[in-house]
Amino acid sequence: xxxxxxxxxxxxxxxxxxxxxxxxxxxxxxxxxxxxxxxxxxxxxxxxxxxxxxxxxxxxxxxxxxxxxxxxxxxxxxxxxxxxxxxxxxxxxxxxxxxxxxxxxxxxxxxxxxxxxxxxxxxxxxxxxxxxxxxxxxxxxxxxxxxxxxxxxxxxxxxxxxxxxxxxxxxxxxxxxxxxxxxxxxxxxxxxxxxxxxxxxxxxxxxxxxxxxxxxxxxxxxxxxxxxxxxxxxxxxxxxxxxxxxxxxxxxxxxxxxxxxxxxxxxxxxxxxxxxxxxxxxxxxxxxxxxxxxxxxxxxxxxxxxxxxxxxx
Numbered sequence: 001x002x003x004x005x006x007x008x009x010x011x012x013x014x015x016x017x018x019x020x021x022x023x024x025x026x027x028x029x030x031x032x033x034x035x036x037x038x039x040x041x042x043x044x045x046x047x048x049x050x051x052x053x054x055x056x057x058x059x060x061x062x063x064x065x066x067x068x069x070x071x072x073x074x075x076x077x078x079x080x081x082x083x084x085x086x087x088x089x090x091x092x093x094x095x096x097x098x099x100x101x102x103x104x105x106x107x108x109x110x111x112x113x114x115x116x117x118x119x120x121x122x123x124x125x126x127x128x129x130x131x132x133x134x135x136x137x138x139x140x141x142x143x144x145x146x147x148x149x150x151x152x153x154x155x156x157x158x159x160x161x162x163x164x165x166x167x168x169x170x171x172x173x174x175x176x177x178x179x180x181x182x183x184x185x186x187x188x189x190x191x192x193x194x195x196x197x198x199x200x201x202x203x204x205x206x207x208x209x210x211x212x213x214x215x216x217x218x219x220x221x222x223x224x225x226x227x228x229x230x231x232x233x234x235x236x237x238x239x240x241x242x243x244x245x246x247x248x249x250x251x252x253x254x255x256x257x258x259x260x261x262x263x264x265x266x267x268x269x270x271x272x273x274x275x276x277x278x279x280x281x282x283x284x285x286x287x288x289x290x291x292x293x294x295x296x297x298x299x300x301x302x303x304x305x306x307x308x309x310x311x312x313x
Contacts, residue, residue: 004022004027004028004031005018005019005022007028008021008022008028008031008032008035013035014043016043017035017043017046018031018035020043020046020047020050021034021035023050024050064096064097064098065097065098065099065100065101066078066096066097066099066100066101067079067081067082067094067095067096067097068094068095068096068097069082069085069089069091069093069094070093070094070095071089071091071092071093072089072091075097075099075101076101077101082094178292178293181293181296182262182264182292182293182295182296183264185296186262186264186296189262189296189298193260239259239305239306240258240259241256241257241258241259241305241306242256242257242258242259242261242299242300242304242305242306242307242308243255243256243306243307244256244257244266244299244304244307244308244309244310245307245308245309245310246266246270246310246312247309247310247311247312248270248273248274248276248312249274249276249312250274250276253270253273253274255269255270255273257269257299258299259298259299259300259305260298260299260300261298261299262295262296262297262298262299263281263290263294263295263296263297263298263299263302264295264296266281266299267281267295270312274312278312278313279291279292279313280292280312280313281310281311281312281313282310282311282313283304283308283309283310283311284309284311290302
């Protein structure tokens with residue numbers, strides 16, 4: 001080794017640098033290669049590198065054995081665990097540590113597993129509470145919506161009910177008024193017929209009062225003239241009854257009424273017979289319709305004597 005050192009010194013290399021080269025290279029050839037690689041480095045730099053390398057060899061535990069999160073201080077076994085922690089926590093400040101994390105014992109593994117299970121149970125419990133609260137909120141929203149909808153429907157129903165009641169009330173009032181008009185017309189027609197009957201009777205009993213020129217026994221016209229005056233004028237055949245064939249929804253009904261019977265009385269008889277209200281009578285030939293406003297007419301006035309076929313509606 002001393003001969004190699006002398007030879008390197010003779011070649012012009014610094015003696016201390018040559019000594020370091022022999023230490024690193026192991027022999028003359030290795031020393032020459034080492035000197036060639038480090039030709040640009042000073043002796044001081046080479047000595048510092050040698051000291052640092054010697055320190056590392058003396059302290060092999062300086063090799064990184066774990067990772068430490070500088071944000072929370074948690075230690076992890078490897079880079080993969082550090083990446084998982086970063087993704088989960090959002091921490092991004094990590095450093096290497098020479099502290100080796102001892103492997104878990106069987107009991108520690110069981111405890112760790114139980115801890116994870118407990119955390120999972122707690123998470124599920126919290127989720128169940130959150131789900132229940134969300135379901136309760138949804139139920140409240142549904143109940144509120146249902147109540148508002150039901151209130152709106154009830155309000156609409158009440159409005160429709162009031163409208164229907166008002167309509168029925170008006171219909172009843174109109175019906176009462178129509179019946180009143182019909183009764184008044186019937187009474188007026190009866191009074192008119194009574195007046196005409198009394199007038200005709202008076203004319204028959206005392207024709208001279210209505211026709212001063214008519215012959216009488218006192219005027220000397222003779223018995224023949226008086227008989228001729230008292231002889232009634234020839235009239236066409238008269239009918240006292242009207243025979244009606246009434247076509248109702250339930251079938252045909254045959255009825256006979258006095259000619260002075262009003263259509264209102266006929267309608268009343270049909271209602272009593274069938275149970276249905278009558279609003280009109282229709283004759284197909286000749287075509288004619290009698291509405292409720294016409295029910296004050298008698299069968300004779302309506303031209304339904306001596307017989308007629310009517311459709312009842």
